[in-house]
Structure formats: C-alpha cells, structure tokens
Amino acid sequence: MKPLFTLKDVSIDYGTSPVLKNVSLNFDKGKVTSIIGPSGAGKSTLLRTLNRMNDHIPCFRLRGEVFFDDENIYNNGTKVPLLRQNVGMVFQKPCIFPKSIYDNVLFGVRHLCSGRKYEFPRIVEEMLKAVSLWEEVKDKLNRSALELSQGQQQRLSIARALAVEPRVLLMDEPTSSLDPTSTSAIEELVGRLSGNLTIVIVTHKLDQAKKIADDVVFICEGKLIEHGMSENVFSNPYQQQTKDYLRWHLCKC
Amino acid sequence: MRRDLKEVIFFSACTTTTVTAISLLFIILSAIFVRGLPAINLEFLTAESREFGKNGGIFYQTMGTLILIGAAGVLALPIALGSAVYQTEYLSPSLRGTADLLVYALNAVPTIIFGLFGYMFFGVFLKLGVSWLTGSFILAIMVLPTVIVSIKEAIESIPVKYLEAGLALGLTQERLVRAVIIPQSLHGVVTGLLLGLARAAGETAAIMFTATTFSGVLLPSSFREPVTTLQTHILILAQEAINPRALTNAWGAALVLVALVMFMSIGSMLIREKITLEAER
Numbered sequence: 001m002k003p004l005f006t007l008k009d010v011s012i013d014y015g016t017s018p019v020l021k022n023v024s025l026n027f028d029k030g031k032v033t034s035i036i037g038p039s040g041a042g043k044s045t046l047l048r049t050l051n052r053m054n055d056h057i058p059c060f061r062l063r064g065e066v067f068f069d070d071e072n073i074y075n076n077g078t079k080v081p082l083l084r085q086n087v088g089m090v091f092q093k094p095c096i097f098p099k100s101i102y103d104n105v106l107f108g109v110r111h112l113c114s115g116r117k118y119e120f121p122r123i124v125e126e127m128l129k130a131v132s133l134w135e136e137v138k139d140k141l142n143r144s145a146l147e148l149s150q151g152q153q154q155r156l157s158i159a160r161a162l163a164v165e166p167r168v169l170l171m172d173e174p175t176s177s178l179d180p181t182s183t184s185a186i187e188e189l190v191g192r193l194s195g196n197l198t199i200v201i202v203t204h205k206l207d208q209a210k211k212i213a214d215d216v217v218f219i220c221e222g223k224l225i226e227h228g229m230s231e232n233v234f235s236n237p238y239q240q241q242t243k244d245y246l247r248w249h250l251c252k253c
Numbered sequence: 254m255r256r257d258l259k260e261v262i263f264f265s266a267c268t269t270t271t272v273t274a275i276s277l278l279f280i281i282l283s284a285i286f287v288r289g290l291p292a293i294n295l296e297f298l299t300a301e302s303r304e305f306g307k308n309g310g311i312f313y314q315t316m317g318t319l320i321l322i323g324a325a326g327v328l329a330l331p332i333a334l335g336s337a338v339y340q341t342e343y344l345s346p347s348l349r350g351t352a353d354l355l356v357y358a359l360n361a362v363p364t365i366i367f368g369l370f371g372y373m374f375f376g377v378f379l380k381l382g383v384s385w386l387t388g389s390f391i392l393a394i395m396v397l398p399t400v401i402v403s404i405k406e407a408i409e410s411i412p413v414k415y416l417e418a419g420l421a422l423g424l425t426q427e428r429l430v431r432a433v434i435i436p437q438s439l440h441g442v443v444t445g446l447l448l449g450l451a452r453a454a455g456e457t458a459a460i461m462f463t464a465t466t467f468s469g470v471l472l473p474s475s476f477r478e479p480v481t482t483l484q485t486h487i488l489i490l491a492q493e494a495i496n497p498r499a500l501t502n503a504w505g506a507a508l509v510l511v512a513l514v515m516f517m518s519i520g521s522m523l524i525r526e527k528i529t530l531e532a533e534r
Contacts, residue, residue: 085423108422
C-alpha cells in the first residue's frame with residue numbers, strides 16, 4: 001500500500017538543540033498510527049510537522065522532506081491552509097469557541113464552504129452522530145458549548161475537525177485531560193473512524209496505543225527508535241530501547 | 254519585631270498614597286459637583302446659549318462635543334484596528350519594537366502641536382478650514398495610540414489555543430483575523446475606543462483654533478462649518494471670572510463634561526467585563 005505521508009531524513013530544531021534527528025518513516029493510508037515515547041521525545045513536534053503547525057513557532061527550522069500524497073509540503077508553493085484542511089488536528093485540551101454547539105461544529109465549514117449553508121443542519125447532525133454526541137446535545141444545539149463537560153468538548157472538537165472533511169486526523173494526546181469514561185468514548189470513536197480516515201495519534205498511554213493502533217512509532221530523544229505493526233512492537237520489539245521503554249517506561253537513548 | 258514594624262510602615266505608606274490619590278479625585282469631583290449643580294436644570298441642558306454664555310444653556314455645545322468625538326471615533330477605529338492587526342499578525346517580529354516606539358512617540362506629541370499640524374494640513378492644505386471635520390481628523394490622530402495599544406494588548410492576550418484551533422481547520426490568515434482575532438479582541442476594541450474618546454472629549458488645545466467658534470454657530474450644516482463645544486465654552490466663560498453667572502455656567506458645563514467622560518470611562522469598563530464574562534461562559 002502506498003504511504004500517505006513520507007518523511008525523509010527530517011531534522012527539526014528551534015534554534016538551539018535539535019528536537020527531531022534524521023527521522024525517516026511512512027504513515028500508511030487508512031490506518032491508525034500511534035506515536036509513543038517519553039516526555040520531551042519530540043512526539044508532538046513530529047505530529048505537528050505533518051500539517052505545518054510548527055511554522056508559527058519562532059526559530060523553527062526543518063531539514064529533510066515531508067511528502068503528503070507525493071508532494072513535498074515544505075516547498076515554497078505549498079498552500080498551507082489547504083494542507084490543513086486535508087490534514088485536520090485535535091489538541092490535547094479541547095478548544096471550544098465561545099459560541100453555541102451548533103456554531104462550533106460549523107466553525108471551519110462556515111469559513112471554508114460558505115456556499116453550503118443549506119447543508120449546515122445536516123452536517124451538524126451527521127458530525128455530532130459520528131462522535132456519539134448527538135443524543136446528548138440535540139435539544140440544546142443553541143446553548144453555549146462551554147457548558148459541556150471536558151469529554152463532550154473534546155468530542156465536539158473532533159466533530160468540528162471532521163466537518164471540513166479531512167483525509168487525515170492528527171490527535172495530540174486527545175485523552176490526557178479526560179476522565180476514564182470520556183477516554184473510552186474517544187478510543188471507541190477512533191476505532192469507528194479508522195478505515196475511512198487516516199489517524200495519527202500521539203499518546204503516552206501504552207495500553208491505549210495497544211488498544212487502538214494498527215502501527216506504532218517509538219520516538220526517544222528526537223530519534224526514531226522503532227516503527228512497525230502494533231502487535232509486533234508490543235509483543236516482540238526489535239530494539240533494546242523499545243524493550244526498556246515498554247517494560248520500565250524509561251528510555252536510555 | 255523589627256520585621257513587623259517594617260510591615261506596618263510599608264502598609265501605612267501604601268494606604269497613605271492610595272488615600273491621597275483617591276482624595277484628590279474626590280476633591281476635584283466634589284468641587285465640580287458642588288459648584289456646577291446649581292447651574293443644572295432642564296433649560297441649561299436643552300437650551301441654546303445666550304448673552305455669550307451668561308444665560309441660556311449648553312445644548313449645542315454638548316452636541317458639538319459629541320459630533321467631534323463621534324466623528325473622531327469613526328475615523329480612528331478602522332485605522333487603529335488595521336494597524337493593531339497588521340502589527341501583531343503580519344509585521345516581522347524584528348520590526349514590532351520599532352512600530353511600538355512610533356505609536357508611543359505619537360502619543361507623546363503635545364496636543365497643541367496636533368492642533369497646529371492639523372490646522373496647517375487639514376485646514377489650509379486640504380482647504381477644510383476651521384471646521385468640525387478638521388477637528389475630528391485631529392482628534393482621531395490624537396486618540397490613535399490609545400486605541401491601537403488597547404486593541405494590540407487584547408489581540409496579544411488571545412490564548413494561543415484559539416489561534417491554533419482556527420489554523421488547524423485550514424483558515425487562511427485573513428479568515429483567522431475575521432473569525433477569531435477580531436471577535437476575541439472585541440473587549441480591547443471597545444475599551445480602547447471609549448478611553449480614547451474620553452480623552453478626546455476633554456481636549457481643548459487641539460480644537461480651539463481648528464474646529465470651534467464660541468458663538469454664532471448651532472449645529473453645522475456642512476463639513477466645513479465649525480462647532481461650539483463644551484471644552485471651549487468652559488474656557489471662554491472661565492476667563493470672565495468676575496461674572497458670577499458666567500462662572501456658575503462654566504462649572505455647570507464642566508460637570509456635564511466630566512459626566513460625559515466618566516460615562517464613557519466607566520461604560521468601557523462595564524462593557525469589557527460583560528464581553529469577557531460572556532466569552533468565558
């Protein structure tokens with residue numbers, strides 16, 4: 001299967017010490033890939049490289065190439081807003097705008113596809129059903145989204161990201177600030193979305209990665225240590241650093 | 254014991270300075286209120302000035318002040334908003350310090366210089382003459398730094414998460430400004446504008462020879478006519494200190510002007526709190 005993303009010898013620094021060092025790997029289409037590793041390993045930096053969300057960070061510098069659908073996304077001619085429409089993102093803490101639930105779902109759609117106004121009610125219902133939020137909020141769509149719980153807000157963030165019909169969804173520790181019930185709901189959601197959507201998820205919860213990921217990428221101190229199918233990496237890792245991390249949650253890279 | 258004494262001394266010093274500052278404000282406002290209240294009645298607020306201000310009211314002076322500051326607000330707001338957005342979102346980081354310096358420098362220009370420049374440029378060069386439009390342009394330039402700084406501070410205090418959420422959805426920079434930055438910085442726009450206009454409402458030196466005349470004018474019927482204002486009315490009446498009636502009317506006009514300025518200042522605070530609370534809700 002042709003990969004959707006290809007990273008070739010990617011190194012990133014923010015002016016001082018390097019954050020990612022010579023990372024080369026592929027992300028396959030239609031799969032859930034989990035990026036694991038200790039804190040500060042460069043997991044989020046790697047994730048944000050895929051939709052150029054590091055661009056606005058001062059002194060950000062990337063060497064190497066990042067291909068999405070065979071096109072180098074760090075070329076000068078890249079239309080970054082279009083890239084981000086195709087490669088959506090959900091953050092660690094849900095970011096809800098001070099608007100109604102209805103308007104939050106449509107936030108991206110309104111500004112990107114204003115000609116589809118007649119479809120807005122259908123889009124809202126579809127997206128909220130996709131994230132299993134419809135039954136909980138269908139009678140209060142005009143209420144402020146800030147009244148929702150953290151777990152509901154995170155699902156609303158995912159609905160908002162899905163509404164612009166991305167091909168890829170990047171998730172940066174989406175359950176780290178959630179309770180176990182909300183975490184399970186998000187994990188179940190990822191399972192349902194995969195197949196139609198390529199998902200790359202950063203998580204520091206190994207059991208979560210084991211549960212939901214098809215492929216696993218293990219990053220430590222900015223270096224790619226191991227990459228492979230989830231069952232292989234977790235049951236029979238190749239690298240000693242991976243074995244140490246899976247056993248002790250420590251990595252002496 | 255020594256540490257406790259130091260605490261007591263420090264606390265007393267802070268209390269004394271606070272009481273002094275508040276007392277000064279209280280004394281000034283009390284003086285204006287006590288001396289100005291006898292002049293305030295319905296006729297004073299709604300009638301035309303007569304006998305060079307000794308009799309009649311201040312209706313057209315109040316309208317003149319409102320026309321000047323209203324027009325100044327309309328002129329200043331788009332320029333201030335555009336400048337603040339440009340400085341925060343488009344200007345290279347290495348040039349932002351220089352831009353800040355220029356804005357603060359503009360704020361430091363003495364108001365009489367604004368008047369002089371404004372008259373030469375708008376009044377003479379652009380042939381607007383002594384008119385309310387000339388005065389409005391001058392006041393707009395004067396209040397620009399206040400409004401720009403307020404909007405900039407509001408934009409810079411927008412949590413990064415909102416910007417990232419907008420960018421991650423594929424919004425262009427222009428859409429991000431319209432959809433996220435301006436709505437999230439609205440409290441800064443309102444506060445800055447009202448504070449700027451409160452300052453403009455009290456401005457006399459910049460407008461007295463560029464926009465106003467003491468008598469012979471009611472409401473302007475064209476762009477090139479002057480107005481009469483509360484500020485200049487107070488100035489002229491105060492110069493007739495020997496006439497008790499004129500002096501009382503001057504205090505009455507001062508009370509109305511202070512009420513107008515306080516209404517805008519307190520209004521800006523309340524609107525800012527309301528918008529912030531709604532955003533947090």
